[in-house]
Amino acid sequence: SGPATVSPTGSPTGADQARMAQSGSHLTNAQGTRLYDTDHSLKAGPRGPVLLQDHHLREKIMHFDHERIPERVVHARGAGAHGVFQSYGTAASVTKAGFLAPDVETPVFVRFSTVVGSRGSADTVRDTRGFATKFYTSEGVFDLVGNNIPVFFIQDAIKFPDVVHAAKPHPDREIPQAQSAHDTFWDFVSLHTEATHHTIFFMGDRGIPRSYRMMEGFGVHTFRLVNAEGRTTLVKFHWKPKLGVHSLLWDEAQLINGNDPDFHRRDLADAIEAGAYPQWELGIQTFPDTPDQTFEGIDLLDPTNIVPEELAPVQPVGLMTLNRNPSNFFAETEQVAFHVGHLVPGIDVTDDPLLAGRLFSYLDTQITRLGGPNFPQLPINRPHAPVNDMLRDGMHQTAVHRGVAPYQPNSLDGGCPFTAGADMGAYIETPVTVPEGRKVREAPESFSDHFSQPRRFWLSMSPVEREHIIGAYIFELGKCYEEAIRVRTLQVLANIDPELCSRVADGLGLPAPEPTVPLADVEPSPALSQIGGTWPVD
Numbered sequence: 001s002g003p004a005t006v007s008p009t010g011s012p013t014g015a016d017q018a019r020m021a022q023s024g025s026h027l028t029n030a031q032g033t034r035l036y037d038t039d040h041s042l043k044a045g046p047r048g049p050v051l052l053q054d055h056h057l058r059e060k061i062m063h064f065d066h067e068r069i070p071e072r073v074v075h076a077r078g079a080g081a082h083g084v085f086q087s088y089g090t091a092a093s094v095t096k097a098g099f100l101a102p103d104v105e106t107p108v109f110v111r112f113s114t115v116v117g118s119r120g121s122a123d124t125v126r127d128t129r130g131f132a133t134k135f136y137t138s139e140g141v142f143d144l145v146g147n148n149i150p151v152f153f154i155q156d157a158i159k160f161p162d163v164v165h166a167a168k169p170h171p172d173r174e175i176p177q178a179q180s181a182h183d184t185f186w187d188f189v190s191l192h193t194e195a196t197h198h199t200i201f202f203m204g205d206r207g208i209p210r211s212y213r214m215m216e217g218f219g220v221h222t223f224r225l226v227n228a229e230g231r232t233t234l235v236k237f238h239w240k241p242k243l244g245v246h247s248l249l250w251d252e253a254q255l256i257n258g259n260d261p262d263f264h265r266r267d268l269a270d271a272i273e274a275g276a277y278p279q280w281e282l283g284i285q286t287f288p289d290t291p292d293q294t295f296e297g298i299d300l301l302d303p304t305n306i307v308p309e310e311l312a313p314v315q316p317v318g319l320m321t322l323n324r325n326p327s328n329f330f331a332e333t334e335q336v337a338f339h340v341g342h343l344v345p346g347i348d349v350t351d352d353p354l355l356a357g358r359l360f361s362y363l364d365t366q367i368t369r370l371g372g373p374n375f376p377q378l379p380i381n382r383p384h385a386p387v388n389d390m391l392r393d394g395m396h397q398t399a400v401h402r403g404v405a406p407y408q409p410n411s412l413d414g415g416c417p418f419t420a421g422a423d424m425g426a427y428i429e430t431p432v433t434v435p436e437g438r439k440v441r442e443a444p445e446s447f448s449d450h451f452s453q454p455r456r457f458w459l460s461m462s463p464v465e466r467e468h469i470i471g472a473y474i475f476e477l478g479k480c481y482e483e484a485i486r487v488r489t490l491q492v493l494a495n496i497d498p499e500l501c502s503r504v505a506d507g508l509g510l511p512a513p514e515p516t517v518p519l520a521d522v523e524p525s526p527a528l529s530q531i532g533g534t535w536p537v538d
């Protein structure tokens with residue numbers, strides 16, 4: 001259900017309901033006292049000075065002064081929708097997660113976003129898109145916090161502040177708002193070549209989606225599923241839109257940005273209002289949980305890698321339908337708090353070092369953004385499962401906890417004794433063996449190939465998609481002030497493909513360098529192409 005104002009005793013009061021609906025026979029102040037005028041300050045005579053004793057003026061202005069909360073440090077601009085996830089039950093053999101059992105229906109809230117722009121920025125910029133889904137399962141909240149691009153810029157979360165500093169507007173002039181066309185971004189991705197795969201993805205058509213309804217979504221990291229017998233399987237999550245994957249042309253995106261900066265937001269809300277509910281199938285690629293956590297030579301812990309769908313087909317496990325618009329943008333889309341650590345029994349994390357940093361980051365940032373540690377109590381974040389935690393007090397606490405013994409075990413309030421060894425439907429971390437080793441700040445050798453997968457991406461593109469990519473690199477690099485950055489990026493392109501490099505070099509009026517690494521001998525993956533995609537769309 002939508003947002004509700006709940007009294008400390010847990011039930012909506014008459015006054016709360018009136019406030020929620022902005023209705024009632026008379027206006028009150030925040031304390032419920034009836035007002036007779038809210039348009040004039042209290043003055044010493046109609047033309048006299050305003051009096052400091054005007055407590056209504058003070059309350060009204062005070063509240064207004066604090067209406068804005070900090071925007072998200074990334075993914076600030078977004079649009080949300082409610083819906084339902086219907087499980088096919090096909091994942092039941094690999095996970096005990098209740099919401100993936102046969103015929104289970106779970107309410108969801110999804111927030112789509114751009115990454116770099118501020119809250120008021122335009123929708124159709126070239127950028128990665130966020131695709132975050134909150135499943136309100138009967139076993140607790142599960143968040144799948146993904147993007148519309150299956151790989152990420154960096155392999156280790158410790159570099160996240162750096163990549164975001166490089167991608168955000170220049171500190172001196174605060175331009176531009178998108179990832180495109182500025183020196184710091186291209187400086188970073190040409191110096192940190194692990195970013196090459198993500199960069200070529202969003203220089204392609206996926207960087208300018210036609211609609212949120214026509215985007216794929218990816219969990220990016222490899223996750224670990226656990227079934228009822230305790231057997232584990234490594235997986236990657238995919239969302240496949242029923243409408244297919246479609247993009248804008250660059251010139252269209254530019255025109256739309258000028259004419260209707262809310263294009264994607266409007267498209268999503270209008271479609272839902274018209275009853276044209278967007279749908280995505282959730283699918284998983286599964287891999288044996290071997291000690292080395294690789295598949296066909298691909299390191300599954302490296303988030304700059306995909307596993308081609310031709311090698312590990314995406315198996316559908318359920319269908320999501322978005323069927324209700326938020327009734328209050330602030331209370332739902334703005335206050336929703338996703339976190340990769342919101343997991344349910346049957347879904348566990350892996351040792352991907354990017355995921356490890358994310359497990360810290362989300363709750364941490366939300367303390368600032370949502371004003372203290374009690375944001376799980378906000379209506380949009382409340383689990384649809386009973387909560388019996390021992391978290392107490394803190395800023396913006398709205399629950400009135402009962403009892404005197406918020407600790408376990410206790411002999412005063414009764415309690416919920418833990419039974420060692422019993423499953424009890426609890427979340428239990430998989431007892432995987434932790435590799436032994438020296439404490440180091442190093443990446444494994446298997447994280448060092450930064451060009452084979454971007455080359456596979458390039459070779460998988462149809463001719464028209466290749467033209468778009470070439471045009472995008474020429475446009476974006478053409479806007480860099482520093483020639484050294486253009487030259488360094490051409491070197492990166494040479495290591496992907498000589499034709500790509502020479503076409504972009506021609507467009508920039510620069511010589512094309514020779515590759516500095518042997519070109520990888522990789523097979524194309526037709527599923528990467530938006531034109532040659534393999535997912536059955538009915």
Ligand code: HEM
Pocket residue numbers: 071072073074075078111112113129130131132145146147151152156157158160219220221303336337338354357358361362365366369
């Ligand atoms: C927000 C995805 C990596 C920190 C988001 C959102 C998405 C997302 C979809 C928006 C959530 C919403 O709509 O409210 C991803 C993906 C990543 C990634 C797919 C890589 C695979 C990281 C890393 C960090 C990070 C490495 C930090 C170490 C954040 C923060 C927010 C955010 C601080 C704002 C959250 C908030 O204010 O509620 N991310 N992200 N992300 N992400 Fe990530």
